[in-house]
Amino acid sequence: MPGYIIDLDGTLYAGTEPIPEAAPFLAKLKEEGSPYLFVTNNSSRTPEEVARHLREVARIPAEPEDVLTSAQAAARYQADAAPGSRVYAIGEAGLLRALKAAGLVLVDDPAAEPPDAVIQGIDRAFSYAKLHAASAAIRAGAAFIATNPDLQLPTELGLTPGSGSLAAAIRAASGREPVWIGKPSPIIMDYAVQKLGLPPGEIWVVGDNLRTDIAGGLAAGCRTAWVLTGIAAGTDPDEQMRSAGVRPEAILRHLLDWPDGA
Numbered sequence: 001m002p003g004y005i006i007d008l009d010g011t012l013y014a015g016t017e018p019i020p021e022a023a024p025f026l027a028k029l030k031e032e033g034s035p036y037l038f039v040t041n042n043s044s045r046t047p048e049e050v051a052r053h054l055r056e057v058a059r060i061p062a063e064p065e066d067v068l069t070s071a072q073a074a075a076r077y078q079a080d081a082a083p084g085s086r087v088y089a090i091g092e093a094g095l096l097r098a099l100k101a102a103g104l105v106l107v108d109d110p111a112a113e114p115p116d117a118v119i120q121g122i123d124r125a126f127s128y129a130k131l132h133a134a135s136a137a138i139r140a141g142a143a144f145i146a147t148n149p150d151l152q153l154p155t156e157l158g159l160t161p162g163s164g165s166l167a168a169a170i171r172a173a174s175g176r177e178p179v180w181i182g183k184p185s186p187i188i189m190d191y192a193v194q195k196l197g198l199p200p201g202e203i204w205v206v207g208d209n210l211r212t213d214i215a216g217g218l219a220a221g222c223r224t225a226w227v228l229t230g231i232a233a234g235t236d237p238d239e240q241m242r243s244a245g246v247r248p249e250a251i252l253r254h255l256l257d258w259p260d261g262a
């Protein structure tokens, strides 16, 4: 049985609306005994919150162990590089909990306690003071790790600034490029592949975003299925693939629309 690395928003649900094919698709994977993992660039929620959202919104029986967030991957990356190191975090509960769970030590005032790394995710309380603290720490030698490059997030309010837009401010102020963790980075994809325990060629990466899900799947050597829901809904697929410069192995109108033999 192949394994599946499955995107969340736009693939299993759209904001607070379920995508109707998601629950029967997951039921089919469970019945076949196919292993799967939900992988999200959203660093704001804990795996428990992600699983609850999946249960309540997408009506999928998800558990925290079925989830890998960019916050968890960023925490693991820093904990592997420097176990127990000191981190200045810019982010929300999902990131802060993941860093502590990985045994990293959070510092509140990087000017007083120089951190080994600045780790940044989405932070809806981002401020000039945080930007100043982060850029000063990075210029003083701290590593710069960003959970994900998404510049904008589609919400009920239209497009809102994503984590990548905050990273852009820190890049400008520090003069340094971050290590990117989330999709399409091979860092999160490799962790996801390891967690499934299958060779990449036996794993389908499924998602609605060519530039993150599909590009990440291709970079990791996985099979790729682009589903035309979420941000891909109502767009011209050929035009999208041309502009992204990314070609998935399969294009699905919805999650139950797999080509024969896949």
Ligand SMILES: [Mg+2]
Pocket: 007, 008, 009, 010, 011, 207, 208, 209, 230
């Ligand atoms: Mg998506």
